[in-house]
Amino acid sequence: xxxxxxxxxxxxxxxxxxxxxxxxxxxxxxxxxxxxxxxxxxxxxxxxxxxxxxxxxxxxxxxxxxxxxxxxxxxxxxxxxxxxxxxxxxxxxxxxxxxxxxxxxxxxxxxxxxxxxxxxxxxxxxxxxxxxxxxxxxxxxxxxxxxxxxxxxxxxxxxxxxxxxxxxxxxxxxxxxxxxxxxxxxxxxxxxxxxxxxxxxxxxxxxxxxx
Amino acid sequence: xxxxxxxxxxxxxxxxxxxxxxxxxxxxxxxxxxxxxxxxxxxxxxxxxxxxxxxxxxxxxxxxxxxxxxxxxxxxxxxxxxxxxxxxxxxxxxxxxxxxxxxxxxxxxxxxxxxxxxxxxxxxxxxxxxxxxxxxxxxxxxxxxxxxxxxxxxxxxxxxxxxxxxxxxxxxxxxxxxxxxxxxxxxxxxxxxxxxxxxxxxxxxxxxxxxxxxxxxxxxxxxxxxxxxxxxxxxxxxxxxxxxxxxxxxxxxxxxxxxxxxxxxxxxxxxxxxxxxxxxxxxxxxxxxxxxxxxxxxxxxxxxxxxxxxxxxxxxxxxxxxxxxxxxxxxxxxxxxxxxxxxxxxxxxxxxxxxxxxxxxxxxxxxxxxxxxxxxxxxxxxxxxxxxxxxxxxxxxxxxxxxxxxxxxxxxxxxxxxxxxxxxxx
Numbered sequence: 130x131x132x133x134x135x136x137x138x139x140x141x142x143x144x145x146x147x148x149x150x151x152x153x154x155x156x157x158x159x160x161x162x163x164x165x166x167x168x169x170x171x172x173x174x175x176x177x178x179x180x181x182x183x184x185x186x187x188x189x190x191x192x193x194x195x196x197x198x199x200x201x202x203x204x205x206x207x208x209x210x211x212x213x214x215x216x217x218x219x220x221x222x223x224x225x226x227x228x229x230x231x232x233x234x235x236x237x238x239x240x241x242x243x244x245x246x247x248x249x250x251x252x253x254x255x256x257x258x259x260x261x262x263x264x265x266x267x268x269x270x271x272x273x274x275x276x277x278x279x280x281x282x283x284x285x286x287x288x289x290x291x292x293x294x295x296x297x298x299x300x301x302x303x304x305x306x307x308x309x310x311x312x313x314x315x316x317x318x319x320x321x322x323x324x325x326x327x328x329x330x331x332x333x334x335x336x337x338x339x340x
Numbered sequence: 341x342x343x344x345x346x347x348x349x350x351x352x353x354x355x356x357x358x359x360x361x362x363x364x365x366x367x368x369x370x371x372x373x374x375x376x377x378x379x380x381x382x383x384x385x386x387x388x389x390x391x392x393x394x395x396x397x398x399x400x401x402x403x404x405x406x407x408x409x410x411x412x413x414x415x416x417x418x419x420x421x422x423x424x425x426x427x428x429x430x431x432x433x434x435x436x437x438x439x440x441x442x443x444x445x446x447x448x449x450x451x452x453x454x455x456x457x458x459x460x461x462x463x464x465x466x467x468x469x470x471x472x473x474x475x476x477x478x479x480x481x482x483x484x485x486x487x488x489x490x491x492x493x494x495x496x497x498x499x500x501x502x503x504x505x506x507x508x509x510x511x512x513x514x515x516x517x518x519x520x521x522x523x524x525x526x527x528x529x530x531x532x533x534x535x536x537x538x539x540x541x542x543x544x545x546x547x548x549x550x551x552x553x554x555x556x557x558x559x560x561x562x563x564x565x566x567x568x569x570x571x572x573x574x575x576x577x578x579x580x581x582x583x584x585x586x587x588x589x590x591x592x593x594x595x596x597x598x599x600x601x602x603x604x605x606x607x608x609x610x611x612x613x614x615x616x617x618x619x620x621x622x623x624x625x626x627x628x629x630x631x632x633x634x635x636x637x638x639x640x641x642x643x644x645x646x647x648x649x650x651x652x653x654x655x656x657x658x659x660x661x662x663x664x665x666x667x668x669x670x671x672x673x674x675x676x677x678x679x680x681x682x683x684x685x686x687x688x689x690x691x692x693x694x695x696x697x698x699x700x701x702x703x704x705x706x707x708x709x710x711x712x713x714x715x716x717x718x719x720x721x722x723x724x725x726x727x728x729x730x731x732x733x734x735x736x737x738x739x740x741x742x743x744x745x746x747x748x749x750x751x752x753x754x755x756x757x758x759x760x761x762x763x764x765x766x
Contacts, residue, residue: 135590141597148604185582186645210589210632213642214657215650234628237596237621239604263657 130172131156132163132189133208134181138233142176145236149243160188167196167203174204174250178233179216190216197224204249208233214263217256229255229290245290254290261288276317283310357529364529367536368482370429371475374539377421378472381464384411411464418468419460422547430540434548435557456549463546467539474535481528488521567676570741574679577639584635589628596624637686639679648678648705652685656703659689666704673712673764680742681705681714684760687735688716696720696756712762722754732758 131146131153133139143153155166159182167175175196179189193205206229207220220228229249235257236242245255256264265285276284279300286296297307356363385407426432451457491514495502549557599621603614636655643651649667656663672678685703692698698720706713726732726748736746739760750756 135586135594137594138590138597141594141601144601145597148601180585180641184645186641210585210593210628211636211640211642211654213646213650213654215642215646215653233593234596234625236593237600237625239600263654 130154130163130167130170130175132158132160132175132181132192133178134158135178138178142236145239145242146176146246149239149246151243151246158182160192163192164195167200171200172203174206174246176206176208176246179207179209187216190219193220193228194223197227201227203227204246204252205229206231206246206249206255208236212257212260212263214260217260217264221254226252226254230260231255231257232259248290256289258285258289261285264288276314280310280314280317283307284314287311287314357533359525359529361529364532366429367529367532368478370425371471371478371532371535371539373425373429374468374471375475375479376472377418377425378468378470378475380414381411381418381468382472384414385465385469408465412461415457415460415464418464419547422463422468422543426540426543426547430536432540432544434544435554456553459546463543467542467546471535471539474538478528478532478535481524481531485521485524485528488517489525491517491521566741570676574639574676577679578644581635581638581641584631584638585641589631589635592624592628592631596621596628599624637690640682643678643682644675647672648681651682652703652705655682655686655689659701660693661698661700663689663701663703666702666706669705669707669712673707673762676742677712677762677764680738680744680762681712681760683738684714684735684746684758685716687731688758691724691731692716692718692720692756695724696722696754698755707764710763710765712764714760714762715757716759717757718755720754720756722750722756723752724748724750724756735760 131139131142133142133156136158139156139158143156146153154170154172157163157166163175163177175193177189177193179187181188189207189209193207196203196205204227207216208231209216210233212230212232217230220230227249229245231242231245235245248255262285265281265288282300283296286299291299293304293307293311297304300307355361358364388403388406388410423434426434495514548554599617603617603621606613606617640651640654642654648669652665652667656665673681685705689701689703692701696718698718701716701718703717704713704715724732726736732748735758736748739746739762742762744760744762747759748756749758
């Protein structure tokens with residue numbers, strides 16, 4: 130399911146998703162028809178542009194919140210040319226999983242983008258590194274100061290919604306080192322350690338959205 | 341040199357004071373049109389004198405007071421007529437007083453108290469009749485000039501005993517008359533121009549707005565046109581941002597995506613082809629990033645739909661140093677004010693990033709008693725000067741465009757703080 134008002138990008142997204150083995154059931158160009166076709170097709174996930182007709186402002190965010198409330202089993206992945214910390218906070222304060230928020234140009238990396246869609250469809254999260262850094266930067270003072278740089282890197286990747294193995298690969302360190310860092314983070318942030326991806330993200334987000 | 345100077349003079353004369361020049365004809369028409377209007381005013385004053393021959397005291401009072409009162413009553417109509425004469429024949433627009441339209445009965449007392457009423461009255465009482473008299477003379481001069489110049493053409497109409505026809509040396513006599521006529525024709529435009537100049541000078545003063553009124557009117561007009569310009573510039577920024585978003589940016593993203601597709605589909609191509617695709621994709625991504633930076637500085641969409649707090653928090657989060665943000669507003673300000681406040685913070689933070697060598701910055705936006713106070717402070721090296729092309733002078737101008745004040749404090753050694761106070765009555 131795609132909602133994107135630019136004809137060019139709608140076609141591009143369809144091609145990318147089909148190439149990566151997804152089944153695109155519908156593609157629409159505005160928020161109103163998006164809700165109608167979501168109701169009709171009940172897809173696994175909807176990829177939604179934030180700025181769409183009629184107002185070209187935040188239709189995508191509002192539609193995503195409606196979808197998450199009415200059909201919690203459908204994941205929503207928002208795409209935008211800018212990421213706004215405020216939109217991310219609004220999305221995440223209502224949801225702890227099944228949402229994603231990426232810059233449009235991330236689609237160009239087909240592998241990562243497909244991963245993000247799958248994560249969101251299966252109830253995980255996919256946040257753009259830029260969103261995460263904005264969320265963390267806004268609240269740098271406080272317990273986060275106690276983290277080492279490496280631990281902050283790990284936390285950032287965790288917040289993006291990545292698994293231990295993915296973090297290890299990205300930072301070129303061993304799985305056990307990642308586990309150790311995560312334990313340290315949880316300890317320093319006074320969070321109970323857990324192995325579930327979903328609850329890890331929840332923990333990170335609960336921390337980042339607490340002012 | 342002298343010759344060309346003379347020719348130049350001739351040309352000027354031809355354009356303004358030659359009897360056949362448009363200017364001379366217009367001046368004469370202006371002066372002539374003043375005659376009937378002056379005559380009306382004169383008649384209003386004179387008729388009572390003829391009706392009540394002022395022999396008794398009551399009749400004198402009546403003959404003095406009644407015409408003045410009557411003139412007072414017809415003055416507005418005369419003013420309208422005179423203004424029309426000025427506009428059509430002298431090309432001078434005498435703006436009427438900017439009076440709010442009164443509801444119900446017109447306010448006579450206010451009308452009597454207005455200085456402009458009395459200035460107009462003086463014009464119709466004194467200047468109008470005087471200008472009419474001068475107009476009669478000016479027209480008479482034209483008539484005489486015409487009559488004298490053409491004396492040979494009509495002299496035969498007169499009885500043969502007339503000195504113009506048949507007297508001793510009448511031919512020489514008439515030749516002299518013709519010469520005089522030609523001289524008068526040449527002089528007549530100067531007379532019409534002189535009367536016009538006096539009438540226009542005095543009339544503009546008495547029938548138009550007073551200097552203060554005129555300046556007030558101009559200021560109001562300027563205020564309005566400046567506000568229009570500022571709004572138009574904002575709309576333009578918004579439009580450019582939209583155009584970039586829907587146009588170039590979308591196209592570049594599509595390009596990057598298509599290159600990604602190519603990369604994913606061509607699996608069995610040589611390594612250097614893959615490398616070319618990768619480089620092209622990197623270029624596209626860099627172009628996207630640069631364009632995005634430019635567009636966001638213009639007018640972020642989030643400013644319109646979520647307000648200053650949201651737009652600034654995104655801005656603060658993008659800075660390479662920690663920025664603490666404090667926004668305190670009871671309600672949304674006008675879009676123009678929000679845009680200027682955003683611009684102040686955006687430029688201020690960009691300046692800090694490029695010049696101040698600061699490790700942190702503080703932004704505070706507080707609304708209090710009708711003003712929005714925007715303060716951006718850093719802990720950098722200071723020494724910022726608007727003259728050094730740091731964008732600070734542009735910032736000051738944009739703040740002033742909404743009647744705000746801009747203060748920069750940046751001692752050598754720091755810290756730097758900029759403050760903008762923007763009026764925001766909503």
